[in-house]
Amino acid sequence: MKKIIAMILMLAIVITGCESKGTKNKTLNIGISQIVEYVALDENREGFIKALEESGYKDGENIKIDYQNAQGDIALSQTIAKKFSSENKDLIFAIGTPSAQSAFNATKKIPIVISSITDPVKAELVKSLEKPETNVSGTSDYLPxxxxxxxxxxxxxxxxxxxxxxxxxxxxxxxxxxxxxxxxxxxxxxxxxxxxxxxxxxxxxxxxxxxxxxxxxxxxxxxxxxxxxxxxxxxxxxxxxxxxxxxxxxxxxxxxxINYYKLGYETGTMAVSVLKGEDISKMPVKISDNTxxxxxxxxxxxxxxxxxxxxxxxxxxxx
Structure with a gap:
């Protein structure tokens, strides 16, 4: 009887170890939704991906990036957001207000980091810049x-x-x-x-x-x-x-x-914090002051x- 109990305990430890290892090595799925192809927004995206890479999150290795561009079509941005939501992405990066609003309308559960948005509060994405209280945070390109x-x-x-x-x-x-x-x-x-x-x-x-x-x-x-x-x-x-x-x-x-590459990089560092478990609803939205x-x-x-x-x-x- 003691041998049976010991075997059960050992099996449980092995299974738990495998699950922990599997969780640790899980490939994270990140959706990037960009409202239109444009130099500033492209630089924004590039900075974001660079920040992920420098923190150890590399596309094709431990993360899978699904980049979608709406080409200025609001309806298409909504379709992209619904797709990301149905696929239960681990995180969504929304570039531009329409993409961010579409993502937020599609899901209130998946963390959404945003950038290239002038006023996230007026866009009804967050309750305040200091404390979003939603599943959204990120950076703003607001400049007086x-x-x-x-x-x-x-x-x-x-x-x-x-x-x-x-x-x-x-x-x-x-x-x-x-x-x-x-x-x-x-x-x-x-x-x-x-x-x-x-x-x-x-x-x-x-x-x-x-x-x-x-x-x-x-x-x-x-x-x-x-x-x-x-x-x-x-x-x-x-x-x-x-x-x-x-x-x-x-x-x-x-x-x-402002430098949109640096803005995207800053957003990427925030995304890393979210992927590591930080509560996005309590992360202040950041505004760049480098002009x-x-x-x-x-x-x-x-x-x-x-x-x-x-x-x-x-x-x-x-x-």
Missing amino acids: VERQLDLMKKLLPNAKKIGFIYNTSEVNSEVQLDELKKVAKGYEIIAVGVTNSNEVNSAIVSLLKKIDVLYVPTDQLVVSSMPMIVKNSLQAKVPIIAAEKGSVESGALATVG EVYINEDSLKKLNIEKPLIDNIKYIKTK
């Missing part, structure tokens, strides 16, 4: 519009009419438009809303006839149309002040921008604008 306005004043002192083009269903853009209206005292703000990429061309052609400078927010639908917007703006000799570096690389004149002034040298010349006397400018050329 006033910083861009100060740069515009230095580069374009005679500008009086500011154009603003945005996607009417993009919460980020509404936040930036409201802020611009509050801080741009003495300027006339002429805003034009669009609902899809097919409307951008006619909207921008009409808007350029009425303004001195165009402001482009961190709006995924709009920035994905930057080559066309830049072409029309340069022809009309209307400078573009952008909200992020990627737009300047596409031909916008200038921005005070630099970027000016497109090609656009500067085409617009016949002299190089400004501003410290620490990074001149870049159109890609």
